[in-house]
Amino acid sequence: xxxxxxxxxxxxxxxxxxxxxxxxxxxxxxxxxxxxxxxxxxxxxxxxxxxxxxxxxxxxxxxxxxxxxxxxxxxxxxxxxxxxxxxxxxxxxxxxxxxxxxxxxxxxxxxxxxxxxxxxxxxxxxxxxxxxxxxxxxxxxxxxxxxxxxxxxxxxxxxxxxxxxxxxxxxxxxxxxxxxxxxxxxxxxxxxxxxxxxxxxxxxxxxxxxxxxxxxxxxxxxxxxxxxxxxxxxxxxxxxxxxxxxxxxxxxxxxxxxxxxxxxxxxxxxxxxxxxxxxxxxxxxxxxxxxxxxxxxxxxxxxxxxxxxxxxxxxxxxxxxxxxxxxxxxxxxxxxxxxxxxxxxxxxxxxxxxxxxxxxxxxxxxxxxxxxxxxxxxxxxxxxxxxxxxxxxxxxxxxxxxxxxxxxxxxxxxxxxxxxxxxxxxxxxxxxxxxxxxxxxxxxxxxxxxxxxxxxxxxxxxxxxxxxxxxxxxxxxxxxxxxxxxxxx
Numbered sequence: 001x002x003x004x005x006x007x008x009x010x011x012x013x014x015x016x017x018x019x020x021x022x023x024x025x026x027x028x029x030x031x032x033x034x035x036x037x038x039x040x041x042x043x044x045x046x047x048x049x050x051x052x053x054x055x056x057x058x059x060x061x062x063x064x065x066x067x068x069x070x071x072x073x074x075x076x077x078x079x080x081x082x083x084x085x086x087x088x089x090x091x092x093x094x095x096x097x098x099x100x101x102x103x104x105x106x107x108x109x110x111x112x113x114x115x116x117x118x119x120x121x122x123x124x125x126x127x128x129x130x131x132x133x134x135x136x137x138x139x140x141x142x143x144x145x146x147x148x149x150x151x152x153x154x155x156x157x158x159x160x161x162x163x164x165x166x167x168x169x170x171x172x173x174x175x176x177x178x179x180x181x182x183x184x185x186x187x188x189x190x191x192x193x194x195x196x197x198x199x200x201x202x203x204x205x206x207x208x209x210x211x212x213x214x215x216x217x218x219x220x221x222x223x224x225x226x227x228x229x230x231x232x233x234x235x236x237x238x239x240x241x242x243x244x245x246x247x248x249x250x251x252x253x254x255x256x257x258x259x260x261x262x263x264x265x266x267x268x269x270x271x272x273x274x275x276x277x278x279x280x281x282x283x284x285x286x287x288x289x290x291x292x293x294x295x296x297x298x299x300x301x302x303x304x305x306x307x308x309x310x311x312x313x314x315x316x317x318x319x320x321x322x323x324x325x326x327x328x329x330x331x332x333x334x335x336x337x338x339x340x341x342x343x344x345x346x347x348x349x350x351x352x353x354x355x356x357x358x359x360x361x362x363x364x365x366x367x368x369x370x371x372x373x374x375x376x377x378x379x380x381x382x383x384x385x386x387x388x389x390x391x392x393x394x395x396x397x398x399x400x401x402x403x404x405x406x407x408x409x410x411x412x413x414x415x416x417x418x419x420x421x422x423x424x425x426x427x428x429x430x431x432x433x434x435x436x437x438x439x440x441x442x443x444x445x446x447x448x449x450x451x452x453x454x455x456x457x458x459x460x461x462x463x464x465x466x467x468x469x470x471x472x473x474x475x476x477x478x479x480x481x482x483x484x485x486x487x488x489x
Contacts (some may be wrong), residue, residue, distance in 0.1 A: 004036030006216045007209065008062075008069070009043045011201075012054030015266035016061045018258060018319065019220055019250050019336050022284045026247060027218040028067045029285070029307035041074030041213060042083045043205075045198045061182035061267050065281050066300045071212075079212040084204050093199035096207050096237075097160045097192050106192055106234035108139040109161045136161065136189045160193040161227065162203075162236075170228040174244045176312050177221070182228050191227055202226060206233045208285035214242055218309075221246040243310050248288045249316040258319050274347075275324070279331040283324045287317040297330060329370035340366055343377060350375035352383050356469055364460040382469060383455045385478050388455040390489040405448035406486040409479055411438075412449065416479065422472045427464040452482030 006027040010020055031038040031099040044050055045071035069241050071077045081087050096226050100106035120134050127144050164187040192203040224246050234241045250258045257264055270280050289312045348358045365378050393405035419430055453475055467475040
C-alpha cells in the first residue's frame with residue numbers, strides 16, 4: 001500500500017466547530033497511526049461566506065491541539081499551492097473541467113435563472129413532507145459544438161456541469177458504512193465550475209485530493225449522499241478512488257444536531273468556558289470512536305497508537321457536556337501545580353481581592369473543580385463571610401445541631417483566642433487534643449467551626465485549613481459572629 005496521506009480542508013468561515021475539529025483529529029490520527037502525512041488545505045472557494053481572520057483561527061486551533069500538519073500553505077512539499085483560491089487563479093480547475101468536457105463527462109450550461117426555474121419540481125419524502133428540488137434536465141447537453149463556441153465567443157455566462165447518467169446505479173464503498181448503492185436517477189448534473197469561474201466545493205475536492213495524493217478522505221456523514229457524484233468524477237478521470245471514512249453525526253443531549261448557535265459548539269467556545277485543550281481533544285476523539293478496551297483518558301500520543309478508524313460508530317455521537325466536564329476535571333487533577341496556578345490565577349483574583357495566600361487556596365480547589373470558572377463560587381467566602389442560615393449547623397452524621405454547635409463554639413473560642421500558631425497543623429493538633437480531652441468526635445467540633453468560618457455547607461477544605469488562610473483575627477471574628485447568630489436564632 002502507498003504511504004497514507006490524509007488532509008484537513010476547512011473553509012475559513014469562523015470559529016472551528018467541534019465537528020470540524022473531530023474531522024481534523026481523525027484525519028491526523030489515521031495518518032500518524034500509519035506513519036503517514038497530514039496535509040492542511042484551505043478551501044476558500046466560497047468567497048461570500050469567508051470570514052476575515054478565520055484562517056488564523058484554523059492555524060491557532062491546530063497548533064494549540066497539537067495537530068501539526070506535514071504540508072500546508074506554510075509548508076509546501078511540492079503539492080501546492082494549498083489554498084484553493086490560489087489554485088483557481090492558476091486556472092487549474094477550469095483546465096480539469098475542460099478535460100471532462102472533452103471526454104463527454106461534463107458540458108457547458110448557459111441556462112439563465114428563468115430557464116432553471118422550469119426545472120424545479122416538488123417531491124414527496126418518506127415522512128409525507130413535500131420538498132422542492134431542482135433537477136437539471138440536461139437541456140444544454142444537446143447544444144452542438146458550434147452553438148457552444150458561438151455562445152462562448154459572445155461572452156454568454158455559463159457554468160460547467162457534470163454529465164451523470166439517468167439510468168442504472170452507482171455503488172461506492174465506505175469503510176464505516178459499507179457498500180452503498182444509489183439509483184443514477186438521483187444524481188443531478190451538479191455544477192463543477194460556477195459562473196464566477198470558481199469551482200464548486202465538490203469538484204475542487206476531487207481534483208485537489210487526487211493531485212495531492214490523498215489516500216483517505218475523512219468527512220462527516222452528511223456527505224454520504226454526494227459520494228456517488230465524487231466516485232463518478234474519479235472514474236471519469238480514470239483516477240483511483242480514495243478510502244472514504246464518514247464520521248457519524250454529532251448531536252446535543254436532546255439528540256438534535258449540534259448547532260453553531262450552541263454555547264459549546266466550537267473549540268474556542270470551550271476554551272473560553274475554562275476547558276483544557278488536552279481534555280477537549282481527548283473528548284472529541286471519543287465522539288464516534290471507541291477503543292477496544294473502553295479506556296477513556298488518552299494523551300494525543302496514546303491516541304495515535306490506539307486509533308483504529310474501523311472501530312468508529314455509525315450511530316450519532318452525543319455531545320455529553322457532563323462527561324466533558326468530568327474529563328476536564330480529571331485533567332485538572334493531573335496538571336502540574338504551577339501550570340494549574342497560572343491558569344487559575346485570574347479566577348482566584350476574581351473572587352478574592354484581600355491579601356491572602358492564593359497559592360494555598362489554589363491547592364484547595366485543584367482537585368475539586370471541573371472547569372476553571374468553578375473557582376470563584378467555591379472560594380468567595382474568603383473575601384467576605386456570606387449571610388447564612390443557622391440550620392446549616394445541624395448535621396446528622398456529625399451528630400450536631402444548633403444547641404450543640406453553640407456550646408462547642410463557646411468552648412473553643414478561648415482556646416482559639418490563646419492560640420498563636422495559626423498554621424493548619426498547629427490548629428488541628430490543638431483541636432484534636434480538645435476533642436480527646438472532652439471525649440467528642442472530630443466532626444462534632446470541626447463541623448460547627450467550619451460552618452462559622454465559611455458560612456458554607458460545601459467548602460474546598462476543612463476548618464483548620466480555612467482558618468490558616470483567614471488568619472487569627474478574621475477567624476475569631478467569624479466564630480464570634482456564629483455564636484451571635486446561634487444565640488439569636
